[in-house]
Amino acid sequence: MKVLILAGGLGTRLSEETHLIPKPMVEIGGRPILWHIMKLYSHYGLNEFIILLGYKSYVIKEFFSNYFLHKSDVTFDLSKNTMEIHEMHCEPWKVTLIDTGLMTQTGGRVLRAKSYVGNETFMLTYGDGVSNVDIQKLLAFHKSHGHAATVTAVQPEGRYGNIVSDKDDKIANFMEKPPGDGAWINAGFFVLEPRVFDYLKDGDNTNFERTPMENLAKDGELYSFKHYGFWKAMDTLREKNKLQEMWDKGNIPWMLD
Known part of the structure; x- marks a missing residue:
């Protein structure tokens, strides 16, 4: 099963870091947060990734093209123009990098990956949480209800898209960033069926969190998987520093290996 990761946004609320690199490449514990997200999926045996690029896409391409250099000891023999990599450490990942446009919206980025996904269930998440x-x-929950889409829902401090679901976890309403605290919100970590592409009708201008999710909810095709454990997005420098502080203290609930 393929895992799509949205990694193309401008990251303006984290401009202290993202003026040089895309937000998914901001490091926690010496590794890009993108790497941390991929490690979670890999822990569960999902190792085929499609990274949806936009802003400063070349930085992510260079990271993966030189992955061994980032993870291993290396000897360069300049006289012979050779390179020897020692004790190679790598993950069993197959990574496809797609340039999806600088200003393309989230749904448009997903739509551009349609030919790579094929006619199979796939996963999708954000490159900053x-x-x-x-x-x-x-x-398993997604398969049990048999509908087009599942979104992972969490209860953080507030300020994200509000999810209202019934007793069977079928979403009755989706409202992006309402006022108030304590609501279940969109945390990413979606499971999607290929027919979701039919809801991405505005091409590059499709904001996945707006009309597509609202219409999926209206059609009874969107369900929420309630997650009671750890989740944290990295939208601001304060949140980045908090994650780094947790790493430094060895409090790393998102690292399962």
């Missing part, structure tokens, strides 16, 4: 969500249970 870490969690210890149980991917195996998430997938």
Whole structure:
């Protein structure tokens, strides 16, 4: 099963870091947050990734093209123009990097990956949020209801898109960033069926969190998987520093390996 990761946004609320690199490449514990997200999926045996690029896409391409250099000891023999990599450490990942446009909206980025996904269930998440969500249970829940889409829902401090679901976890309403605290919100970590592409009708201008999710909810095709464990987005420098502080103290609930 393929995992799509949205990694193309401008990251303006984290401009202290993102004036040089895209937000998914901001490091926590010496590794990009993108790497941390991929490690979660890999823990559950999902190792085929499609990274949806936009802003400063070349930085992410260079990271993966030189992955061994980032993870291993290396000897360069300049006289022979050779490179020897020692004790190679790598993950069993297959990574496809797609340039989806600088200003393309989230739904438009997903739509551009349609030919790579094929006619199979796939996963989707944001490139700036870490969690210890149980991917195996998430997938089992998605299969149990048999509908087009599942979104992982959490209860953080507030300020995100509000999810209203019924007793069976079918979403009755989706409202982006309402006032108030304590609501279940969109945490990413989606499971989607290929027919979701039919809801992305505005091409590059499709904001996945707006009309597509609202219409999926109206059609009874969107369900929420409630996650009671750890989840944290990295939208601001304060949140980045908090994650780094947790790492430094060895309090890393999102690292399962």
